[in-house]
Amino acid sequence: MTERGDIDRVREATDLVELISEVTKVKRSGRSFMAVCPFHEEKTPSMSVDQARGLYNCFGCGKSGDIFTFVEETQGLDFRDALELLARRAGITLVRDPADAQRRGRRGAAVEAIRQAIEVYHDRLKKAAEAGPARAYLRNRGYDVTIIDEWKVGFAATDWDTLTKELRAGGVEDRALIDAGLSRRGRHGLFDVFRGRLLFPIHDLRGDPVGFGGRRIEEIDRNWTNNPDAKYVNSADSIVYHKAQILFGLDRARLEISEEEPAVIVEGYTDVIAMHQAGVKTAVATCGTALGEGHFDLLRRFGDRVVLAFDADEAGSRAALRGDELQSPFRLDLDLRVAAMPDGLDPADLVQQGRGEELVTAVRESRPLLESRIMNDLGRHDLETPEGRARALDAVAAHLAKVKDLNVRDDYAGVVAHHVRVDRKVVHDAVEGRDISPVFFPDPERPFDRIEEALLRVVLDDPKALEVVTEADFTDERLRHAFLSIEDRRGSGIIDPATVLDPVARSLLIRLAVDEEPLPSRGEILARAKERRLDREIAVLQRELASMDEETEAHSAKLRRLIALQQEKRSSTRM
Numbered sequence: 001m002t003e004r005g006d007i008d009r010v011r012e013a014t015d016l017v018e019l020i021s022e023v024t025k026v027k028r029s030g031r032s033f034m035a036v037c038p039f040h041e042e043k044t045p046s047m048s049v050d051q052a053r054g055l056y057n058c059f060g061c062g063k064s065g066d067i068f069t070f071v072e073e074t075q076g077l078d079f080r081d082a083l084e085l086l087a088r089r090a091g092i093t094l095v096r097d098p099a100d101a102q103r104r105g106r107r108g109a110a111v112e113a114i115r116q117a118i119e120v121y122h123d124r125l126k127k128a129a130e131a132g133p134a135r136a137y138l139r140n141r142g143y144d145v146t147i148i149d150e151w152k153v154g155f156a157a158t159d160w161d162t163l164t165k166e167l168r169a170g171g172v173e174d175r176a177l178i179d180a181g182l183s184r185r186g187r188h189g190l191f192d193v194f195r196g197r198l199l200f201p202i203h204d205l206r207g208d209p210v211g212f213g214g215r216r217i218e219e220i221d222r223n224w225t226n227n228p229d230a231k232y233v234n235s236a237d238s239i240v241y242h243k244a245q246i247l248f249g250l251d252r253a254r255l256e257i258s259e260e261e262p263a264v265i266v267e268g269y270t271d272v273i274a275m276h277q278a279g280v281k282t283a284v285a286t287c288g289t290a291l292g293e294g295h296f297d298l299l300r301r302f303g304d305r306v307v308l309a310f311d312a313d314e315a316g317s318r319a320a321l322r323g324d325e326l327q328s329p330f331r332l333d334l335d336l337r338v339a340a341m342p343d344g345l346d347p348a349d350l351v352q353q354g355r356g357e358e359l360v361t362a363v364r365e366s367r368p369l370l371e372s373r374i375m376n377d378l379g380r381h382d383l384e385t386p387e388g389r390a391r392a393l394d395a396v397a398a399h400l401a402k403v404k405d406l407n408v409r410d411d412y413a414g415v416v417a418h419h420v421r422v423d424r425k426v427v428h429d430a431v432e433g434r435d436i437s438p439v440f441f442p443d444p445e446r447p448f449d450r451i452e453e454a455l456l457r458v459v460l461d462d463p464k465a466l467e468v469v470t471e472a473d474f475t476d477e478r479l480r481h482a483f484l485s486i487e488d489r490r491g492s493g494i495i496d497p498a499t500v501l502d503p504v505a506r507s508l509l510i511r512l513a514v515d516e517e518p519l520p521s522r523g524e525i526l527a528r529a530k531e532r533r534l535d536r537e538i539a540v541l542q543r544e545l546a547s548m549d550e551e552t553e554a555h556s557a558k559l560r561r562l563i564a565l566q567q568e569k570r571s572s573t574r575m
Contacts, residue, residue: 006094007068010083013090014067016054020047023074030516038074039063041260050514055498057511064510066498073301076205076254110179110240113172114209117182118201120166121154121212125198131155133219134198141270142277142352151273152201156194156214163192181211181235196220197233200269202241202287203251205298211235213248213269213287232268234288245294247284248272254302256281262305264339264363265291266347274347275309278356280363283309283347296334300503307366309339309347309359337366338373373399374412378419389420397430452479453512455529458522459486460497460513465526466490473529475536482508534569538562 017033020026026035026049034045037058046060057064063073071082087094125131125148134155138148147153156163164183168174174190177183183190197214204210214233235241247265249272257263264283266272275283286295299306339362342350350359367375377395382388396416403409413427420427452474459465466487474480485505489495497509519525541562548555 006087006092007083009092010086010090011054011067013092014054014086015051016056016067016070017049017051019067019070019086020049020056032514032516037061037063048514048516053513055510055514057507057514059511062507064507066496069498076301078205081206106175106179107239109173109176110238111208111210113167113176113180113182114201114211114240116167116170116172117163117180117212118152118154118209120163121156121194121199122148122152123154124157125153125155128155128157130158130220134217136219137198137217140352141348143273147273147277154199154201154212156192156197156199158196158220160191160195161189163194164190179239181238181241193235194233200248202235202246202248204240204246205251205254207251208240210246211238211241211243211287215269232288242294243287243289244292245298246287247295247298248287249276249284250298252276253282253284257299257302260303262307262335262337262363262366263299263303264307264309265295266309268346268348271309271347274351274356275359277351278347278359280360300334305335305337307337307339307363308369309341309363309366336369338369339363339366340372370399370403370408370412371415374416378416383419383421389422393420393422393427393430397427397433400427400431448479449476451525451528451532452476454519454525456483456509457512457515457519458525459483460495460509461519462522463489463495465522468526469529470533472536473533478508481505482512485509531569534565538565538569541565 017026020035020038024036024038024047025045026033027045028034029045029048031052033049033051035047035049035056036042036045037047037060039058040061040063042060047056047058047063049056054066055064056066056070065073067086068079068082071077071085072079075082075085077085084094125134138153143153161183164177167177167182174183177190178185182193184193194212194214196217198217200213200215201209202211202213212235216231216233234243237243248269253263261282264275264280266275266283266285268285272283272285275281284299296306341347341362342355342358345353347359350356374396377399378392381392381395383392393416400409400412400416403412409431410424410428413424413431417424417427455465455469455473456479459469466489469483471480471484471487474483481502482505485500485502486495486497486509497506497513500506500509541558545555545558545562548558
């Protein structure tokens with residue numbers, strides 16, 4: 001049986017109502033159930049649970065999904081782990097691919113090797129004579145024994161294979177050492193990856209140790225000439241560690257983030273620890289790579305507010321996140337903000353100076369990312385001169401051109417117009433001159449067209465409707481976007497909204513799927529939709545014909561098409 005078969009068996013064996021009732025209050029309401037949403041604070045139920053479909057949707061915060069999504073988001077698991085948890089809960093033994101089982105066995109061995117390495121490194125930091133400069137560095141940063149023990153900070157010996165020999169003696173196999181990223185194979189055998197460095201253990205969401213971040217200690221580096229590495233060296237991607245999908249400290253911070261606190265992203269390991277010392281328990285950091293979609297996908301599981309807390313010089317530029325990958329907060333579906341660090345210092349420096357309260361204030365007073373980038377660009381130009389204002393306008397226009405929401409763009413255009421002393425229209429003209437063609441999404445609060453909404457509900461209820469429903473039936477961009485995400489399911493016999501990859505479309509489709517409002521008959525809705533589609537095409541042809549030369553072949557072709565459509569409409573109306 002394939003993994004698809006496993007998924008279907010687990011889905012069929014799991015009662016979503018029972019699953020949700022394990023973490024929150026659920027009560028029956030008509031043919032479905034209503035639950036107090038566990039994803040946001042509320043007193044009255046706002047989460048609709050469709051037991052038959054196995055789908056839920058909260059009308060308060062917008063969270064939606066199926067049994068797997070619910071476990072992923074409430075317990076911080078990935079899909080595979082959620083599947084395994086639900087399988088155990090249902091008493092189902094998953095079919096194991098031999099190769100997959102082997103990979104999982106290797107992963108377990110690698111994790112255990114890293115777990116042992118953490119203890120070896122930690123003990124060496126506290127006891128080894130050569131770790132003296134590392135201990136001095138930590139004391140200067142304000143780290144006492146309690147902090148060192150809490151974060152299991154360690155130190156790697158300067159010798160080539162100290163760790164490798166010690167773990168081998170403890171029964172760890174060479175393959176596990178290599179899989180774990182602890183050792184590499186050289187000309188004379190295995191040697192240690194980390195040498196002469198202060199080490200910070202990195203854990204995944206489940207709390208499994210998966211790698212290390214290693215910081216160079218200057219005094220040791222001066223005395224050890226054979227160390228060409230950079231200030232920071234991180235574990236390489238491996239069977240257990242994928243830096244684009246790991247955030248240092250998230251295993252500790254996820255519960256606080258789930259409690260409506262913003263996730264705070266800082267530069268490095270010492271900054272995360274400093275933030276936690278200051279009381280900001282939601283601080284995390286990337287592990288030697290730029291922020292990317294994988295990191296934000298992790299954070300979306302627990303909350304939708306993120307604060308970037310880089311130093312003053314970096315906050316604006318680093319917010320670009322791999323060039324233009326982060327075009328605006330709206331595409332990420334996050335409330336993304338920037339905290340200005342006092343005096344341009346990093347969190348570790350501020351805590352060392354006893355200014356932890358200022359960190360808390362900076363996070364609390366963080367500004368929206370786009371506002372921060374615009375104000376930074378304006379501040380870099382002399383707005384007292386015409387030339388300076390022109391350069392500032394050109395700089396901020398590049399940011400505004402990437403904003404897809406028309407209302408938000410207009411609001412910021414007003415702010416820019418005030419600072420550069422021009423009319424708001426001049427700002428809009430400058431933005432349009434960037435030659436970027438943004439797609440404007442309508443106000444999400446605007447009601448849907450009732451016929452188009454009903455039509456999409458018909459498709460969800462009866463996939464056979466895909467044989468006659470087309471993209472042209474939808475004029476509302478939101479509904480068209482959702483329809484296109486399931487159009488390829490034609491002939492599948494079933495449409496499961498929870499399997500749609502696009503998060504915006506998935507949320508909308510689930511909300512429509514659990515809607516209990518009675519629908520007119522399928523035939524009536526399809527007929528109304530067809531009539532409206534014909535009306536729109538007829539209107540377009542009539543406008544085109546009015547501006548064409550009647551003697552041309554093109555005019556004759558369009559006229560024939562118009563007559564055919566009008567006849568089709570009359571026939572449909574008589575039925």
